[in-house]
Amino acid sequence: MAELATGPTKRGFHDASRPAAQRPSGPRVYEADSPSAAACAGRNPGHGSRVTGRAEPCGLYIHVPVCRSKCRYCGFYSVPASGVDAGRLVDGLLRESERYDGVEFCTAYIGGGSPTALPAGELLRLVCRVRERCPWAEEFTVECNPGQVDDGLLAGLRAVGVNRLSFGAQSFLAWELELLGRGHTVEQIGTTVAMARRAGFENVGLDLIFAIPGSTLADWQASLETAVGLNIEHVSAYGLSFEAGTVFNAWCQAGRLTAVEEELDRAMYEWAVERLERAGLEQYEISNFGRAGCECRHNLGYWANRPYVGIGPAAASYMVGGVGATQGGRRITNNADIERYLAAVECGRAAPAEVAVMSEDDAVCETAVLNLRRRAGIDLAEFRRRTGRDAMQTFAEPIRRYQEIGLIEVTDRAVRLTQRALPIADTILCDFSALE
Ligand code: SF4
Numbered sequence: 255m256a257e258l259a260t261g262p263t264k265r266g267f268h269d270a271s272r273p274a275a276q277r278p279s280g281p282r283v284y285e286a287d288s289p290s291a292a293a294c295a296g297r298n299p300g301h302g303s304r305v306t307g308r309a310e311p312c313g314l315y316i317h318v319p320v321c322r323s324k325c326r327y328c329g330f331y332s333v334p335a336s337g338v339d340a341g342r343l344v345d346g347l348l349r350e351s352e353r354y355d356g357v358e359f360c361t362a363y364i365g366g367g368s369p370t371a372l373p374a375g376e377l378l379r380l381v382c383r384v385r386e387r388c389p390w391a392e393e394f395t396v397e398c399n400p401g402q403v404d405d406g407l408l409a410g411l412r413a414v415g416v417n418r419l420s421f422g423a424q425s426f427l428a429w430e431l432e433l434l435g436r437g438h439t440v441e442q443i444g445t446t447v448a449m450a451r452r453a454g455f456e457n458v459g460l461d462l463i464f465a466i467p468g469s470t471l472a473d474w475q476a477s478l479e480t481a482v483g484l485n486i487e488h489v490s491a492y493g494l495s496f497e498a499g500t501v502f503n504a505w506c507q508a509g510r511l512t513a514v515e516e517e518l519d520r521a522m523y524e525w526a527v528e529r530l531e532r533a534g535l536e537q538y539e540i541s542n543f544g545r546a547g548c549e550c551r552h553n554l555g556y557w558a559n560r561p562y563v564g565i566g567p568a569a570a571s572y573m574v575g576g577v578g579a580t581q582g583g584r585r586i587t588n589n590a591d592i593e594r595y596l597a598a599v600e601c602g603r604a605a606p607a608e609v610a611v612m613s614e615d616d617a618v619c620e621t622a623v624l625n626l627r628r629r630a631g632i633d634l635a636e637f638r639r640r641t642g643r644d645a646m647q648t649f650a651e652p653i654r655r656y657q658e659i660g661l662i663e664v665t666d667r668a669v670r671l672t673q674r675a676l677p678i679a680d681t682i683l684c685d686f687s688a689l690e
Pocket of ligand 1: 320321323324325328329330332366367368399422
């Protein structure tokens, strides 16, 4: 239920917070049983990959692949918490994280799944050890589900250095929560945010979903108004889509549910942008809004296409370099199967994983696509430093074409989507996803 992982959207989904589920794969994909953990950690530069360095901040993501129950719209990998030995799972996650000793992570993010579906003692043990591993992390986020936390747990998280909470609220209408299959009530969202404040958290975010089947613009406005009234620092707002393998998808195919009209979806999105900005939550990415200084730094790392390490079943890592002498990269996605994962890491092996090798051109295109998701767009100097290419020359054709029709604007320092382009961002970004 990561803030970029709950929902799917016509505006590009959550291309980021959950790397395991999102990014396009490189051209060559193969199975590997321990592809490059040592190299990732910078302990074996001979492999040609690097994940960090003083000039290249690196994020750490830990995936807790369990939930108390499955939400009907959710296409993410998670299994029932009741069927998993939580202590063994936490041991496994910590064991895998040991492979990255020595990496200076600038942010840490524990997501899922539902980290708060773990027994409180196990979650605190995980958080404590991760904090020890990331003493330099400026931002440490834990995803929480309303109704799954209490004052003691939140005080414990704060005491060990967690400084940001992301709550999977999704809606403030009881019938929508019921339809979505969320295991909490509207009241519990407000109660949980109040608990977070009592525990000392000053950076609290909510995930919301719009375009829920049957929902009207007035419904969405009411939900958003309640969220705004809680004075939170961050909102991730995603339009619902029907993911393969979900109950919603089956219901849609059986005619039990109908997606909202595209025009309504768009009106809901535009309302979110307008209302949240009026409330002081500035849009800094297609689906993300934050008060000044409260933008999610961890996710900003994904949109900058910086390296990251993903720990846990189905988590992904991104390594810069590693393809001969080029500036391409590798995306390493852990196998989702918990038993297979634990069997490997308990023996000191790397998690079974799939490796996607990215060429230099792949990395250039992916950097452009991710950068364009930010409202700040492509910073031309940063792009050149990261890829060695001139974005204006490399993407001259799509930039010219969209600039002519007012969907892209260019300054001497940046290229970015205009406000009018945001509802159809995916279509535009497709034209940056490959070089001619
Ligand atoms: S809590 Fe619901 S939305 Fe979040 S990961 Fe679990 S099943 Fe998916």
